[in-house]
Amino acid sequence: MTSFNFETSPRIVCEQGSAARIGELAKGLGASHVFIVTDEFLHNSGLTKSLLAGLEAEKLKHTLYTDVLADPPEASVQAAVAQAIASGADAVIGFGGGSAMDTAKLVALLVRTPQDIPSIYGVNIACGPRLPLIQVPTTAGTGSEVTPISILTTPTDEKKGVVSSALYPDIAVLDSTLTLGLPPAITAATGIDAMVHAIEAYTSRHKKNPLSDALALQALKALHDNIRTVLAEPKNADAREAMLMGSLFAGMAFANAPVAAVHALAYPLGGRYHLPHGLTNALVLSPVLRFNQPAAAMLYAELERALNIQASSDDQVASLAFIERMTALVAEMPFTQTLSGNGVREADLPLLAQDAMAVQRLLINNPREVTLADALAIYQSVY
Incomplete structure (x- = not known):
């Protein structure tokens, strides 16, 4: 039941x-x-x-x-x-x-x-x-x-x-x-932020449920299918509305199936460096997906199939395709893609990792346990 x-x-x-x-x-x-x-x-x-x-x-x-x-x-x-x-x-x-x-x-x-x-x-x-x-x-x-x-x-x-x-x-x-007047960098960062909400709700270890799953899938598809359009056509009110709906669906999902390691690692970047939250989520998304893949292959495969009806039936293949899809999408976004490029000091990475480990409220929801060494390695990979 x-x-x-x-x-x-x-x-x-x-x-x-x-x-x-x-x-x-x-x-x-x-x-x-x-x-x-x-x-x-x-x-x-x-x-x-x-x-x-x-x-x-x-x-x-x-x-x-x-x-x-x-x-x-x-x-x-x-x-x-x-x-x-x-x-x-x-x-x-x-x-x-x-x-x-x-x-x-x-x-x-x-x-x-x-x-x-x-x-x-x-x-x-x-x-x-x-x-x-x-x-x-x-x-x-x-x-x-x-x-x-x-x-x-x-x-x-x-x-x-x-x-x-x-x-x-x-x-x-x-x-x-x-x-309609949102600058491209903000449009991109907030859109990726909403996609992270959907992904982490769908893969959350705690409180994941049929309603949150349905909303997360719908959210991810709406956001994925419209983010390039709103960047290319910023005055497209219908595509903007689809993005708002995707963000809302993702919010409903993660309010009930809470987010995890992407957010836990993003928070210290916002707290210490006052970087925008959507940007910090985008910066650590790809390495966290790669880190989680051994434990979340089936779920990432399901997300890939929601976005691509021709995706492989093999979970390993489809999950890796999903990670590459998200990595490529983030790489297209009009913001600086590294921690160093956003003013983060290399000497602060161990402190940031310690801060991230303090966010146990979120880390406990991650598909794979994150250690202090893991957190530091994730930051280093995008430095």
Whole structure:
């Protein structure tokens, strides 16, 4: 008998131009004053115009918070919480990439149920209730609009996660028109990030289940089949929408079948060097796939067959073809492909490996056990 538990955001709105409807959606959640969590660049670029117009049409008050930082430090989240409390807002909108949405989750929670951030790192420690929450992704990558996870940077430059069902948003809004202006490097890195979510959910040692598998396969195919198109045709709203859907499906999958070694090795690069999360996942993806292949051949073969109906029936052959497929795809992406090229110091590789080994919350999900020597060798292979 198959036993599993599956959770996700209760409502998903996918429609080009739907950012203009967010005021209506917020009003439906009982909001009268919304706290918008975004970053200064997105706001100054005009991307929030349709959102703000929709709030005005519904006569909703709003407070705009634009001080979101990449890999949000604890202090920046605390500052956002303090401003939300002072504003008197009764609902929260996360508008942006993963950093904005992760910040918004904790603002919605901590305004309503105050808790000390360091005390709630881990799984099912943070408790609710929270304010109503709407998430609006402007990149096709994190899937944060359908996950119960918020990743922060500690004062010691570690990346830690708050994981709790209380963080699932009420509504996820997918509006591909918001992603049309994404630069190629960000489009590429976030797209690979979403593909990593799908791959690691499908191969996770814990909580893998039929629903997460189906979503991971659908996600990987949508992302794989459209990432080259959105890079070649950045204004293609339909392909952008397919990428958003792939990211959302992958988010649903890994929220229930958690990620593993790729993310564990990526986190220290973000924490120590503040490299974008999608980029760090992309940098270590291929060596981790090669490392895992002896233990994950059958699963990698199934992923290859989902992408190529003519793939070999031999698991070893198909799994190696999948690894080569992903390696070649990453190599096509318009970002620097090595750690050294992204400013990582060779002398820091042992420290990064130690940091990665501390992320046991994720390493325990990996198909193959990772040792300190393995982690160091993976970093060295892409240095």
